[in-house]
Structures are given as structure tokens and as C-alpha cells.
Amino acid sequence: MGKTLFEKIWDKHVVRYIENETAVLYIDRHYIHEVTSPQAFNAIEKNGLKIFRPEKTTATADHNVPTVNQHLPISEKLSRIQVEQLEINCKKHNIQLFNLQNEHQGIVHVIGPELGLTLPGSTIVCGDSHTSTHGALGAIAFGIGTSEIEQVFASQCIIQNKPKTLKINVTGKLQKGVTAKDVILYIISKISTSGATGYFIEYCGETISNFSMEERMTICNMSIEMGARGGLISPDSKTIEYLKNKKFAPTGYDFELAKENWSNLFSDADAKFDRELFFSASEISPMVSYGTNPGMAISVSENIPLSNSLSGSEKISFANSLNYMNFYEGEKLVGKKIDYVFIGSCTNSRIEDLRSAAEIIKGKAKSANVIAWVVPGSKKVEQQAIAEGIDKIFTAAGFEFRQPGCSACLGMNEDKIPEGKYCVSTSNRNFEGRQGKGARTILASPIMAAIAAIKGEITDVRNYLN
Amino acid sequence: MKQKIEKIKSTAVPLPIENIDTDQIIPARFLKSTTKDGMGKNLFCDWRYDVSGNAKNDFVLNNSEYDGKILVAGKNFGCGSSREHAAWALSDYGFKIIVSSFFADIFINNAYNNGMLPIQVSDDFLSLLFSHLIENSKQEVEIDLPTQTIAICGTMLKEKFEINPYRKQCLLNGLDNVDYLTSIKSEIEKFETKNETYYVNEEDWLIAG
Numbered sequence: 001m002g003k004t005l006f007e008k009i010w011d012k013h014v015v016r017y018i019e020n021e022t023a024v025l026y027i028d029r030h031y032i033h034e035v036t037s038p039q040a041f042n043a044i045e046k047n048g049l050k051i052f053r054p055e056k057t058t059a060t061a062d063h064n065v066p067t068v069n070q071h072l073p074i075s076e077k078l079s080r081i082q083v084e085q086l087e088i089n090c091k092k093h094n095i096q097l098f099n100l101q102n103e104h105q106g107i108v109h110v111i112g113p114e115l116g117l118t119l120p121g122s123t124i125v126c127g128d129s130h131t132s133t134h135g136a137l138g139a140i141a142f143g144i145g146t147s148e149i150e151q152v153f154a155s156q157c158i159i160q161n162k163p164k165t166l167k168i169n170v171t172g173k174l175q176k177g178v179t180a181k182d183v184i185l186y187i188i189s190k191i192s193t194s195g196a197t198g199y200f201i202e203y204c205g206e207t208i209s210n211f212s213m214e215e216r217m218t219i220c221n222m223s224i225e226m227g228a229r230g231g232l233i234s235p236d237s238k239t240i241e242y243l244k245n246k247k248f249a250p251t252g253y254d255f256e257l258a259k260e261n262w263s264n265l266f267s268d269a270d271a272k273f274d275r276e277l278f279f280s281a282s283e284i285s286p287m288v289s290y291g292t293n294p295g296m297a298i299s300v301s302e303n304i305p306l307s308n309s310l311s312g313s314e315k316i317s318f319a320n321s322l323n324y325m326n327f328y329e330g331e332k333l334v335g336k337k338i339d340y341v342f343i344g345s346c347t348n349s350r351i352e353d354l355r356s357a358a359e360i361i362k363g364k365a366k367s368a369n370v371i372a373w374v375v376p377g378s379k380k381v382e383q384q385a386i387a388e389g390i391d392k393i394f395t396a397a398g399f400e401f402r403q404p405g406c407s408a409c410l411g412m413n414e415d416k417i418p419e420g421k422y423c424v425s426t427s428n429r430n431f432e433g434r435q436g437k438g439a440r441t442i443l444a445s446p447i448m449a450a451i452a453a454i455k456g457e458i459t460d461v462r463n464y465l466n
Numbered sequence: 467m468k469q470k471i472e473k474i475k476s477t478a479v480p481l482p483i484e485n486i487d488t489d490q491i492i493p494a495r496f497l498k499s500t501t502k503d504g505m506g507k508n509l510f511c512d513w514r515y516d517v518s519g520n521a522k523n524d525f526v527l528n529n530s531e532y533d534g535k536i537l538v539a540g541k542n543f544g545c546g547s548s549r550e551h552a553a554w555a556l557s558d559y560g561f562k563i564i565v566s567s568f569f570a571d572i573f574i575n576n577a578y579n580n581g582m583l584p585i586q587v588s589d590d591f592l593s594l595l596f597s598h599l600i601e602n603s604k605q606e607v608e609i610d611l612p613t614q615t616i617a618i619c620g621t622m623l624k625e626k627f628e629i630n631p632y633r634k635q636c637l638l639n640g641l642d643n644v645d646y647l648t649s650i651k652s653e654i655e656k657f658e659t660k661n662e663t664y665y666v667n668e669e670d671w672l673i674a675g
């Protein structure tokens with residue numbers, strides 16, 4: 001019987017099985033950042049161990065960094081200590097670090113693919129759940145905890161249970177104004193935040209293969225929001241084109257060799273998945289979330305559902321959620337006043353995201369009641385946007401064009417949404433307090449966020465497309 | 467060596483909320499520490515304290531009737547971020563066992579790696595647990611790891627739970643994953659030579675930055 005793409009990569013990386021499904025898995029690329037790594041470094045030092053393969057770990061500072069004045073020392077003391085600690089640890093252990101002064105700095109899941117560090121067929125981990133993003137290039141990539149970072153430091157391996165496989169097919173043509181973000185929000189809304197727990201997803205179908213590499217990253221990024229370990233997409237000619245001339249990707253003869261290897265990275269026709277789901281692209285509209293988890297999302301033209309279809313315990317969570325958002329069941333979202341717009345995060349902060357948002361706002365001005373932030377995902381994206389004049393389009397419309405980092409996606413730095421305020425955000429989580437204590441997040445695509453900033457309220461972007 | 471778990475009999479704290487994500491267990495603003503210490507005081511911070519830092523009376527951790535080593539929570543516990551700080555906060559607070567009818571993947575690993583035991587029970591057993599605990603805050607619950615059972619003390623109510631055999635051995639014997647991995651280092655080295663990859667050109671690598 002044939003193998004799935006996931007199984008092909010997994011099997012190649014198993015050093016040994018400890019028990020039935022519990023494997024020692026070899027890791028090709030390990031990314032770290034300032035927030036989840038310090039305790040792992042401490043543990044390694046405390047146990048008198050050395051980092052086994054320092055060249056396979058890459059570090060960047062992203063979660064906790066300011067998005068203005070990055071040339072100055074970080075003013076917030078705890079953040080500064082954390083970033084400095086990362087510098088000290090990397091230096092001591094000979095790990096490549098892209099710190100704030102480096103031209104390659106950015107959100108870890110943006111820079112990995114952009115630098116050609118994320119390659120098809122590899123295993124990739126990072127102490128961050130959105131590591132699933134890298135699956136867009138045909139890699140097994142997933143988030144781990146700090147104890148597991150310690151395992152990778154000590155042995156370049158982690159102990160993992162083999163997940164089950166789930167195939168998600170999306171076929172058909174997308175309507176105008178519907179983006180990769182809407183596709184993934186739609187899928188999560190259909191299967192819930194725990195719908196894929198225990199599984200590793202492979203996204204297939206013409207809708208997926210028609211997506212650009214950056215759009216594929218948006219899709220894979222949010223795999224974790226339905227509980228999956230990760231999600232991947234079989235590499236094709238677009239993947240190979242994307243990797244050409246990337247800073248750390250193989251070149252010349254090595255690239256040709258690699259290409260040959262990558263061409264075997266697909267699920268065999270007779271491979272068996274543990275589960276399979278089908279979605280039709282034409283049924284998807286621009287999406288917005290209304291609740292406090294990413295599964296609570298609807299088409300912008302729909303009303304918030306009624307609670308009478310829910311079971312007892314679900315009813316309580318649903319009511320709490322609406323109460324937090326100050327929304328009511330059955331209510332319409334279009335026309336709701338908003339206070340903030342955040343375009344950024346590892347889901348939607350790449351150049352194509354910024355271009356598409358800029359297209360919408362070009363020649364217009366943001367609503368006076370809205371504060372709008374654009375935070376590019378990396379220094380490279382920032383530079384590219386400046387080179388294309390996109391930064392000017394944003395600033396002319398009254399947006400703040402900031403410097404790279406996670407920013408208001410999780411509100412660890414100063415970029416927080418104040419209590420009770422509504423923020424249309426291109427990030428991936430609308431949990432209570434995610435963007436700041438009491439902040440109310442509405443997840444949407446970059447173009448939906450852009451039009452919301454202009455109108456000052458939740459708006460169906462389809463009415464504003466040429 | 468880690469702390470072992472074999473049998474635990476304790477009162478328990480009920481938290482009948484579904485989809486409790488790690489941002490609720492410990493909000494991001496408490497992630498600025500470079501150590502694991504003292505996370506327990508910020509466990510469920512935004513549910514536990516109001517804006518001025520006063521304890522909210524309606525939250526169960528502020529109810530002096532309830533305490534114990536066992537947390538019983540609604541379905542899909544620990545979803546969201548991979549932050550192990552959530553496990554550190556629960557463990558630092560004093561919980562050894564987390565019971566729910568469903569757990570998020572990464573949280574399960576993080577719990578085990580910190581010597582805690584996540585127990586997945588059926589929806590029915592979870593409702594029974596909640597109703598007993600809500601009725602009687604002194605209700606004890608007994609966990610027996612060797613036989614993989616969880617019981618509501620003083621009743622006939624009992625359920626068997628699943629656990630991965632490797633995880634079970636680790637908890638019973640206080641084994642540590644890092645010790646295990648470093649003990650097979652030569653096998654890992656052999657694997658590396660056998661599976662030489664064409665991946666990132668690491669010779670350029672260290673000069674590149």
C-alpha cells in the first residue's frame with residue numbers, strides 16, 4: 001500500500017520506536033525565540049549538557065520586541081532582559097541569531113520560509129504552536145513545549161507519538177474577495193477548534209494548489225486552531241520556484257539534487273488517510289469571527305447563530321463568549337463599530353497581504369475613530385513594502401506602518417488593544433485577552449481588515465472591489 | 467529523575483468550562499520571565515482577579531471550600547498556544563492531575579513533561595464528577611496509575627483511562643526524556659551519517675549572520 005506524504009517524511013526521520021507509536025524523531029531544523037527558550041537553556045546548563053547540533057537551531061527575537069524605534073534599547077525592562085538573555089544564550093552556545101539589528105529579523109514563521117531555512121521533506125519544530133506554517137513548503141512542522149526544546153538541544157531529537165492523518169480537500173473556484181484566510185476560517189468554523197486534534201493534516205485540491213506560497217502559509221498556519229499538530233501541502237513547481245535563490249536554500253548542483261528529492265514528496269494515489277474531509281470553495285464568503293475562539297466565525301453576511309441548537313455545556317461557553325464580546329445571538333455583524341485594526345502576525349503579514357490591503361485603501365483615508373496598525377512580518381517584508389511604496393499608501397491613509405514583530409497578535413509588547421475595544425485583526429486567535437486584557441478581537445482577512453479601517457465598522461469587502 | 471506518580475487520593479477543584487485555552491491558563495503578559503518559578507500565582511489570572519487585583523469571589527480558585535491536587539475541567543482543555551508556562555503554572559499551583567473529557571495535543575505533552583498526569587474520561591464520567599464536586603466540595607477522587615483507574619470515592623463510580631505505555635513508565639519511575647535521549651546518542655549519530663541530508667548549507671551558515 002502507498003504512503004501519505006506525512007508518513008514518507010515521518011518514517012525517514014524515525015531514529016527508533018520506543019513503544020508502538022512513540023518514536024524518537026530526528027529534527028532537521030529547530031527555530032527558537034526569546035519567550036519559550038530561556039528555561040530550556042537553563043535546564044541544559046544545569047544538567048551540564050552541551051547543545052548537540054547548534055547549527056541546526058536558528059533564533060530570532062519577535063514575540064516581545066517593540067515595533068517602533070527598534071534601533072534604540074528596548075525600554076520595557078522585562079522584555080529587554082528576555083531579548084538580552086536570548087543574545088547571551090545564543091552567543092554562548094554558538095547558535096545563529098537574527099536579533100533586532102539584523103536584516104533577517106522577523107516573526108519566526110515568516111523568516112524561516114523567506115530565508116530558505118524551511119525546506120520540503122524536512123522535520124521542523126519550534127516552541128510555538130504556529131510552527132505549522134512551515135508545512136506550506138511540504139515539511140512536517142509543529143509546535144513544541146519548552147521541555148521538548150530541551151530534548152532537541154540535548155539530542156536533535158524529540159520523543160513523539162505518531163499522529164493520525166487527515167486529508168482536507170478544497171476544490172472549486174473562490175469568489176471575488178475571498179482569500180486564503182477566509183478558507184481556513186471557514187474550515188475551522190465547520191469542524192471546531194478541536195475537530196482535528198490528534199491529526200496531522202494534508203491540504204489537497206485545486207483551490208489549494210492554485211494558492212501562492214504565501215497563501216498556503218496562511219492556510220497551514222491556522223491548522224493548530226482546529227487542534228491539529230500541523231498541516232502540510234505537497235511541494236510543486238511553485239514551491240521550487242519560491243525556493244530558488246533563497247538565502248540559505250541549496251544552490252547550483254545541490255539545488256538540482258534537492259529538486260529531485262522533493263519531486264517524490266506527494267501522497268501515493270493508494271495511500272490511506274485516517275480521515276478525509278471535503279470543502280467546496282464556491283460556498284465560502286469573506287469570514288469574520290464573532291466569539292472567543294477561532295471556530296466561532298461566520299460569513300460576513302450571516303448573523304451570529306442562535307444558542308438553541310447547542311447542548312447544555314456548549315450553551316454556557318457560547319453565552320460567556322458573547323458576553324465577553326458584548327454581542328447578542330442572532331445579531332448582524334455588518335455595521336458594528338470598531339476601534340482598532342491590526343494587519344500583521346505570522347498568519348497575514350507577508351508582502352502579498354500588505355499589497356492586497358494597500359490596494360483596498362489606496363487613495364482613501366481611515367475612519368477618524370479607528371487606530372490602524374500595519375506590522376510587517378519581517379525586515380525583508382518591511383524593506384520590500386518600502387521599495388514598492390506600500391508604506392506610503394498606508395501612512396497616507398492614516399495607518400501606522402510599524403517595524404517587524406508579533407506585536408498586537410498576542411500583546412506581549414506595548415501594542416495592546418485596550419479593555420472593551422473592538423479590533424479587526426488579521427491574526428489567528430480571538431481568545432479572551434489575547435490582544436490585551438479585555439480586548440475584543442474580530443478575526444478577518446487583510447482586505448476585510450483594510451475596509452473595516454476605512455469605514456470604521458465591520459464591512460463586506462465585496463461591495464468595494466473593482 | 468522526576469517526581470513519581472503512582473496513586474493519588476485528593477479533593478478536587480471543578481472548572482466546568484469548555485475550550486479553556488492556554489491564554490486563559492496564563493496570559494501572555496506573564497511570559498516575560500526567563501525562569502519557571504512562581505507561575506502559580508498568575509494561574510487563571512484574568513478569571514481570578516479583577517482589574518485592581520482583587521480576588522473575584524465567583525471564581526473557584528478563590529473559593530476556600532475547594533482545594534486539592536486534582537483539577538477537573540471542561541472539554542478541550544489546554545488548546546491554543548504551545549506555551550509550557552501553562553503547565554508550569556498548574557504544577558506550581560499544586561495540581562498533579564488534570565481531568566477532562568478532551569485535551570489539546572501539545573498540552574498533553576507539556577503536562578507529562580512536567581510530571582503531571584492528564585486523564586481523559588468520558589463525557590458522562592466528567593458530568594458525574596462535576597455534579598459530585600459541585601454538591602460536595604470535600605468529595606475525594608482517587609487515581610490509581612498502575613491499574614489506570616479514576617474513582618469517585620465513597621461511590622461505585624469508577625472509570626478506566628488510557629495512557630501511552632511509555633508515558634506511564636516515565637511517571638511511575640520518575641524517568642526523564644532528556645536522560646533517555648542522551649543515553650542513545652551514538653544511535654542518533656549513526657542515524658545522522660546514514661541519512662545525510664541535502665538540506666540547508668550549514669557551512670555558509672555560521673558566517674552568514
Ligand code: SF4
Nearest residue numbers: 130345346406409410
Ligand atoms: S505572530 Fe502571533 S501567532 Fe505568530 S508567532 Fe507571533 S505571537 Fe505567535
